[in-house]
Amino acid sequence: MDAxxxxxxxxxxxxxxxAERSRAxxxxxxxxxxxxxxxxxxxxxxxxxxxxxxxxxxxxYVDSRDDLLDLMSDEVAxxxxxxxxxxxxxxxxxxxxxxxxxxxLRHGWLPELVLTRSALGPHGAGLLEHVLAVLAAHPAGAxxxxxxxxxxxTLTAALALNELNAGSAARQSAYLAxxxxxxxxAHLTAxxxxxxxxxxxxxEDTISRVLVGLLGE
Amino acid sequence: MDAxxxxxxxxxxxxxxxAERSRAxxxxxxxxxxxxxxxxxxxxxxxxxxxxxxxxxxxxYVDSRDDLLDLMSDEVAxxxxxxxxxxxxxxxxxxxxxxxxxxxLRHGWLPELVLTRSALGPHGAGLLEHVLAVLAAHPAGAxxxxxxxxxxxTLTAALALNELNAGSAARQSAYLAxxxxxxxxAHLTAxxxxxxxxxxxxxEDTISRVLVGLLGE
DNA sequence: TCCATTCGAGAACACTGTTCGCGAACACCG
DNA sequence: CGGTGTTCGCGAACAGTGTTCTCGAATGGA
Numbered sequence: 001m002d003a004x005x006x007x008x009x010x011x012x013x014x015x016x017x018x019a020e021r022s023r024a025x026x027x028x029x030x031x032x033x034x035x036x037x038x039x040x041x042x043x044x045x046x047x048x049x050x051x052x053x054x055x056x057x058x059x060x061y062v063d064s065r066d067d068l069l070d071l072m073s074d075e076v077a078x079x080x081x082x083x084x085x086x087x088x089x090x091x092x093x094x095x096x097x098x099x100x101x102x103x104x105l106r107h108g109w110l111p112e113l114v115l116t117r118s119a120l121g122p123h124g125a126g127l128l129e130h131v132l133a134v135l136a137a138h139p140a141g142a143x144x145x146x147x148x149x150x151x152x153x154t155l156t157a158a159l160a161l162n163e164l165n166a167g168s169a170a171r172q173s174a175y176l177a178x179x180x181x182x183x184x185x186a187h188l189t190a191x192x193x194x195x196x197x198x199x200x201x202x203x204e205d206t207i208s209r210v211l212v213g214l215l216g217e
Numbered sequence: 218m219d220a221x222x223x224x225x226x227x228x229x230x231x232x233x234x235x236a237e238r239s240r241a242x243x244x245x246x247x248x249x250x251x252x253x254x255x256x257x258x259x260x261x262x263x264x265x266x267x268x269x270x271x272x273x274x275x276x277x278y279v280d281s282r283d284d285l286l287d288l289m290s291d292e293v294a295x296x297x298x299x300x301x302x303x304x305x306x307x308x309x310x311x312x313x314x315x316x317x318x319x320x321x322l323r324h325g326w327l328p329e330l331v332l333t334r335s336a337l338g339p340h341g342a343g344l345l346e347h348v349l350a351v352l353a354a355h356p357a358g359a360x361x362x363x364x365x366x367x368x369x370x371t372l373t374a375a376l377a378l379n380e381l382n383a384g385s386a387a388r389q390s391a392y393l394a395x396x397x398x399x400x401x402x403a404h405l406t407a408x409x410x411x412x413x414x415x416x417x418x419x420x421e422d423t424i425s426r427v428l429v430g431l432l433g434e
Numbered sequence: 435t436c437c438a439t440t441c442g443a444g445a446a447c448a449c450t451g452t453t454c455g456c457g458a459a460c461a462c463c464g
Numbered sequence: 465c466g467g468t469g470t471t472c473g474c475g476a477a478c479a480g481t482g483t484t485c486t487c488g489a490a491t492g493g494a
Contacts (some may be wrong), residue, residue: 005392016440017490044482056484065482114330114373118382119389124395125405132404143415147423149337154375155368158332159453164369165335172336175222178277180340187349188342191359198360206431213430214423233471234459260450264441271474282451 005210006067007074007121021051023061027071031107034072039109043070059096064114066117073113081104085133091146092134096127096209098155104160111161114153148214155210159203223284223339224291237266240278244288248324251289256326259285283334290330291338296320300370302350307353310365313344314373314424323375328378329369357432366430372427376420 014109029206034042045055080099085092104110115191120128131149138145180189192198246267251259261282262272277284297316302309321327337345348366355362397406409415 005388007392008395009223016438017494018492019441043480045480050442055442055482056400056443056445061439061481086239112333116378118379119392121392122396125393125402129402129405132408141416142411143316143417146408146415147418150371150375150379151423151427154371158367158371161333171222175224175338176342178225179339185342185346188346191349191363194359198363199358199456200360203366207227209430210368210427211430212427213426232461232469234473234474236459261452262450265474272451273474273476274472276452278471 003120006063006070009063021053021061022024023071024075025065026051026061026068027075030068031072031075034109034192036106039112042072042109044068057204069113069117069120070121073110073117073119074123076103076107076110077121077123077127080123080127080130082127082130085136086132089134089138089215091209092206093131093152093211094133094204096150098204100153100156101167101203105156108164111157111164114157115161118150137217138215143150144215148211150212151214152207157204165202221278222336222338223287226303231247236277238270240288241292243268243275243278243285244292247285248289248292251326252324254408256329259284259326260288268389279331286330286334287336287338289393290327290334290336293320293327294338294340294344296339297347299344299347300351300427302347303416305356306351306432310348310369310428311421311425313348313351314369315421317370317373321374322380325381328374331374335365335367351369355432361432364429368427368431369424376423386419410419 030047067144135145247264265272352362
């Protein structure tokens, strides 16, 4: 099997008929479509239609739909604007998470990709490099630093997903209301009895606490 | 729109032709299929074939495939064997995570469902009730306790997913090796130069640190 | 000019989730 | 016993999906 990731299969030399489009162009079309109609709308046919071509043509640029999804993830990761590493590590990592959250809220389909598929391409590797640079002076081992990166990504995506779904959570609370009405589950009832009065912890506070727990003060 | 979750739509009264199967039977067939061939193999036609019926028949028990996925998640959550709440909260929560991890390793399709869809049914609500009971004496607010539950679930699922994908991560490391060979990314190179010598932090240690960071000592 | 090589894309294949409609099966009622 | 109301089973169909095959068209280098 050739386990070559998308990012290593490069364009052939200048021989033969030149391509009318680029991989970046296909990726951009897919992102635009996902932004507009969600990840489920990103089918090969619809992306191709977005470009005014046939579905089969996309396979000249991409091996599969999954490849295209990986390209989309990494392309969005190009949007980070990170300062030079330096200074205390916690604020630096929080800034990474803040920007990650902003990117995910702008592209509502991203959290799902980040959570279920963990492929990092060039921009993802650059982000990881930045995090490791920020933690360069930290005494923790490499394993724990890599884990901190994974936890940061996962939690940022999960919290962003919660924010995005906050509107359409009627189904959820409908059933929870029923559970409360049933009488059992005293603690659940107490926790939710405040209605919307339950103060949701703020994003940065949560991430901050988790990172401090993981890496020490 | 009737935003009624699956768990509220109950069987009608004893009038009319009786059903030949039960919702639990359909759920069990779907779980068996997913255990054997993965979540992608769980199509309405294949689940129906597992039961020896036609695909359309399943819609007598379930409104959609998504409903069936929610039923599968909650059914697995019935597998928790939780002791009576009491004693210090940290070991009690760690026990929950340990069992969650075991369930997810046994059902490799579960992490994806837990991460992307957060519907909790009867057993999920029971689990949340247990966690809240364990934290009953804890001074944190309800919002933070609910968040702790979400973080526990998310992190357990994400770490289990990593373990499950550890074998087929050749693609990933192939590209990272290329990135290292490229010369840039000094910190990434240093972090991974140990090869397999990088000690992966242990599951319980990670979860423990995160929970302590979130909820205090 | 020729040609190896690449690209574009229509057609086809094997699927998918879901709906419609009809015949069959049952519980109840007179 | 014969309806009758209601539900169930499910074949057929619809609108899509990812992917492969194939072949004509386009190109740069010789």
